[in-house]
Amino acid sequence: MAIFLTGAGAVQADESALILGKSSYGANCAICHGDDGTGSGDVVELLRVPPADLTTLSERSGGAFPFSEVYQSIANGVYKAHGQAEMPIWGSYFKADALQDRGMSAADADHIAQGRILSLVYYLQSIQK
Template structure:
């Protein structure tokens, strides 16, 4: 399932116009971020979420992703982390949820979509969050 989500997103990335998302994609991404990410990463993306301090590894400042990557937003890596989570060796247990599985299950159960369509919906939600993160870089 994850491989399909990643391959669908990579196809979408090849079609995307140089990292520029339209306003509707950013609105969707911001909404998903607000619903699922703010508890850990904070409303502003700087890592100051309500429960972030409880983790072995403090959630990172998501507004500095480009700065940590020589000024270029790491779009494919950010997308992959959203879909598959991130393993950080030596820093305690994995704390970030694997949102790709959540998006897929949500589309299958709550939306009543076919498996194929739910893969596309999950990839789209993850892409919208990734575009939103790109838009908040400082």
């Protein structure tokens, strides 16, 4: 996955990372957050806490995309105070998925999971209003 830095220091993903991120989003996130990322997924009425509008992350963070926070939320889940995770911990899921591949080492599975999370973050960055 290639990345480059722009003059303002913002991280941008190449097209292949965005395609992978969009695909992962559709397969894992859209059911709750909606196809458009606004929090209008198919199961929203079944959830205790409504899913966030992912298209306004930059706006809610004062204009800058909160890259690290979004990465950590996907990797480790989102917790309210000291309660349970409000969304799945995708880092563990992606690692377990990679470990199912024949001959995959734990270190390689970690790298694959990190790449999948990064591609999701890049995709979310690309859909900001």
